[in-house]
Amino acid sequence: MGNLIYIVGIGPGEECFLSGQAKKALENSDVIIGYTVYAELVKPVFPCKEYLTTGMTKEIERCRLCYEEAAKGKTVALVCSGDAGVYGMASPMYELLPEYENTELEVVPGITAANSGAAVLGAPLNHDYCVISLSDLLTPWETIEKRIKAAIAGDFAIAIYNPSSHKRKDYLMRACDIMLESGASPDRACGYVENIGREGQNATVCTLSELREAQVNMFTTVFVGNSMSFIQDNKLVTKRGY
Amino acid sequence: MGNLIYIVGIGPGEECFLSGQAKKALENSDVIIGYTVYAELVKPVFPCKEYLTTGMTKEIERCRLCYEEAAKGKTVALVCSGDAGVYGMASPMYELLPEYENTELEVVPGITAANSGAAVLGAPLNHDYCVISLSDLLTPWETIEKRIKAAIAGDFAIAIYNPSSHKRKDYLMRACDIMLESGASPDRACGYVENIGREGQNATVCTLSELREAQVNMFTTVFVGNSMSFIQDNKLVTKRGY
Numbered sequence: 001m002g003n004l005i006y007i008v009g010i011g012p013g014e015e016c017f018l019s020g021q022a023k024k025a026l027e028n029s030d031v032i033i034g035y036t037v038y039a040e041l042v043k044p045v046f047p048c049k050e051y052l053t054t055g056m057t058k059e060i061e062r063c064r065l066c067y068e069e070a071a072k073g074k075t076v077a078l079v080c081s082g083d084a085g086v087y088g089m090a091s092p093m094y095e096l097l098p099e100y101e102n103t104e105l106e107v108v109p110g111i112t113a114a115n116s117g118a119a120v121l122g123a124p125l126n127h128d129y130c131v132i133s134l135s136d137l138l139t140p141w142e143t144i145e146k147r148i149k150a151a152i153a154g155d156f157a158i159a160i161y162n163p164s165s166h167k168r169k170d171y172l173m174r175a176c177d178i179m180l181e182s183g184a185s186p187d188r189a190c191g192y193v194e195n196i197g198r199e200g201q202n203a204t205v206c207t208l209s210e211l212r213e214a215q216v217n218m219f220t221t222v223f224v225g226n227s228m229s230f231i232q233d234n235k236l237v238t239k240r241g242y
Numbered sequence: 243m244g245n246l247i248y249i250v251g252i253g254p255g256e257e258c259f260l261s262g263q264a265k266k267a268l269e270n271s272d273v274i275i276g277y278t279v280y281a282e283l284v285k286p287v288f289p290c291k292e293y294l295t296t297g298m299t300k301e302i303e304r305c306r307l308c309y310e311e312a313a314k315g316k317t318v319a320l321v322c323s324g325d326a327g328v329y330g331m332a333s334p335m336y337e338l339l340p341e342y343e344n345t346e347l348e349v350v351p352g353i354t355a356a357n358s359g360a361a362v363l364g365a366p367l368n369h370d371y372c373v374i375s376l377s378d379l380l381t382p383w384e385t386i387e388k389r390i391k392a393a394i395a396g397d398f399a400i401a402i403y404n405p406s407s408h409k410r411k412d413y414l415m416r417a418c419d420i421m422l423e424s425g426a427s428p429d430r431a432c433g434y435v436e437n438i439g440r441e442g443q444n445a446t447v448c449t450l451s452e453l454r455e456a457q458v459n460m461f462t463t464v465f466v467g468n469s470m471s472f473i474q475d476n477k478l479v480t481k482r483g484y
Contacts, residue, residue, distance in 0.1 A: 009357075016262040019253065019353065083353075085360045087482065091368035094479045107361035111261065111325075111351050115251075118327045119349035126333035127381070128389050130372045130398060138483025139369070143397070147370050150396025154389040156372060237336045240329065241380025 002102035003070035007090050009083040009110020010038060013197030015045050017111055025108045029077035031069050033062060038079045063092050067100045083112035087133055087161060114159035117193040117221040120203045122235030124191060124223040125157050129238075134171045135162035148175055152182035157229060157238045160222035163192075172222060176212035179224065184208055189225040191236040192216060205231045244344035245312035249332050251325040251352020252280060255439030257287050259353055267350045271319035273311050275304060280321045305334050309342045325354035329375055329403060356401035359435040359463040362445045364477030366433060366465040367399050371480075376413045377404035390417055394424035399471060399480045402464035405434075414464065418454035421466065426450055431467040433478040434458055447473045 006025040011017025018026075026032060026046050032039060036053040043051065052069070054062045062078070070076045080088040090107045097105060118125045130151040134144060151158050163172040180186060186209035194202045194217070206214065208224065216222060229238040248267040253259025260268075268274060268288050274281060278295040285293065294311070296304045304320070312318045322330040332349045339347060360367045372393040376386060393400050405414040422428060428451035436444045436459070448456065450466065458464060471480040 009361075011261065016266065017351075019261050020258040024258065083357045083360075085357060085365050085367055086371075088368065090361075090365035091479055091482050094365055094474060094477055095481070098474070107365065109259075109353050109357045109361040111353055112357060115325045115327060115351045115354060115357075119251075119325075119332075119351040123327050123332035123336055123349065125327055125373075126330065128372065128374045128386075129328075130370065130393075130396075131367075132370045140484060143484060144370075147396040147398065150392045150398070151372075153395065154372075154392025155385070156389060156392070232336060232340070235336055237333055239337070240333050242382060242385060 002104050003073065004075050004104050004106065005066050005070050005093070006077045006106050006108055007084045007093055008077050008079050008108040009085070009088065010042060010079050010081060011111040011197065012082060012113055012116040013041065017116065017197055018045070019110065022108050022110060026077050028075060030074040032077045032079060033066050033069065034079035035062070038081050042079055059089065059092060063089060063096050066093070067096065067103060070103050071100070083110045085109065086112040086131065113161060113196055113221040117159065117196045117223065120193045120196060120201065121191045121205065121223055122237050124225055124229065124236040124238050125159060126238045126240055127157060127226060129157040129159060131159045131161065133161040134168065134175055136168070145178055148178045149182045152179050152184050155226045157226045158224040160224065162218065163216045163220055163222045165218050172214065172216055173212050176208060179208060188227070189229040189231045189236055190223060192220050192222045194220045196221060205234055205236050244346050245315065246317050246346050246348065247308050247312050247335070248319045248348050248350055249326040249335055250319050250321050250350040251330065252284060252321050252323060253353040253439065254324060254355055254358040255283065259358065259439055260287070261352065264350050264352060268319050270317060272316040274319045274321060275308050275311065276321035277304070280323050284321055301331065301334060305331060305338050308335070309338065309345060312345050313342070325352040327351065328354040328373065355403060355438055355463040359401065359438045359465065362435045362438060362443065363433045363447065363465055364479050366467055366471065366478040366480050367401060368480045368482055369399060369468060371399040371401060373401045373403065375403040376410065376417055387420055390420045391424045394421050394426050397468045399468045400466040402466065404460065405458045405462055405464045407460050414456065414458055415454050418450060421450060430469070431471040431473045431478055432465060434462050434464040436462045438463060447476055447478050
């Protein structure tokens with residue numbers, strides 16, 4: 001067995017979402033590496049560890065930093081928000097692995113925003129569902145558009161990540177328009193959650209036509225029900241069957 | 243505030259997957275209700291609680307039992323494998339809520355098999371993905387077929403739940419045939435994990451044409467990569483971008 005790097009999903013926010021497996025991995029590590037904000041979230045739980053942090057868009061540098069620290073003989077934990085395998089660092093870490101000798105990766109799963117946000121809204125993903133990111137930084141918009149159309153054609157419930165950013169203010173509106181053009185009813189039951197598991201957590205249920213006008217940001221996760229979903233007492237519910 | 247029922251996702255198996263939030267909910271409960279197998283999984287952690295269990299197909303009875311116990315003034319935890327909001331009890335609990343007065347539900351998210359299985363396999367869901375169940379107990383096969391076709395049309399990575407049972411031995415083969423007919427390459431990178439997070443955990447990577455012949459059971463979660471996924475050193479990896 002060589003040097004060990006854990007790739008740890010820490011869940012949506014506060015310590016309470018950490019799994020026992022994630023806690024053990026962090027406890028077992030010599031150095032905890034991550035985007036500054038995520039490292040700050042685990043620091044109160046493990047105040048005595050060494051921390052190394054990098055900025056938001058420095059993903060590949062962060063991965064290489066993990067391998068460099070592991071090469072010094074340290075056990076490393078790379079912390080990611082939510083689940084490390086959902087739009088996270090698990091995949092780039094595997095892509096870089098062949099460049100480094102004698103290193104082993106272990107992915108520790110976490111609760112991703114689709115599931116933690118769903119719990120806040122009620123039960124929006126209680127049947128087949130899709131997870132789609134609207135970020136076109138690494139994916140052509142045509143691919144995103146194709147996936148939104150397919151999700152409606154398949155009548156999936158949908159969890160949408162990265163619905164907006166400074167440069168992409170109208171992306172959720174564009175996505176809603178594609179869903180409406182693909183045959184989703186303007187009355188389709190929807191919802192969104194801001195700041196899941198953090199201070200300022202706020203959930204809203206609405207129709208698809210209202211979602212089109214919603215003000216969302218990069219800390220919002222959006223949910224679109226399937227054709228059978230409904231709103232009941234401010235909760236968004238998708239039935240287990242038909 | 244009325245009687246409280248937690249609907250708790252306990253993750254894929256052993257205690258180590260419980261989140262801090264799930265532990266607090268169980269600690270705070272007077273009675274823990276669930277399918278026998280899931281109740282047994284948490285009993286070692288909370289040996290002094292009252293436990294009430296029901297058989298596998300008794301989902302609605304189990305839900306009503308929760309409401310009846312809550313009506314006695316007890317705080318109740320309904321435990322579900324994985325995440326309670328993914329093919330779980332969150333949705334039937336909300337559907338029954340209007341029949342009971344003065345009761346409040348709180349869903350506690352857990353790590354669902356899509357994400358815990360993905361961690362074992364590497365990073366198969368590291369881009370947009372779908373979660374599809376092949377069980378036709380509550381869903382017409384035509385709907386399942388439509389969703390498989392849509393998932394391939396949208397080039398999603400796919401996590402497949404309930405790929406087989408005693409009565410549905412050939413369902414994974416049928417699903418693979420639909421994927422192949424929908425244009426997925428026979429060489430598409432795939433994998434599957436048995437007994438995630440439990441004794442006997444076993445991961446296999448393979449091509450889609452090999453998956454078609456795979457022996458799976460009701461404790462297997464299956465993963466189909468998107469068109470860009472690849473196998474590297476026995477791990478299934480889906481890139482973060484294109």
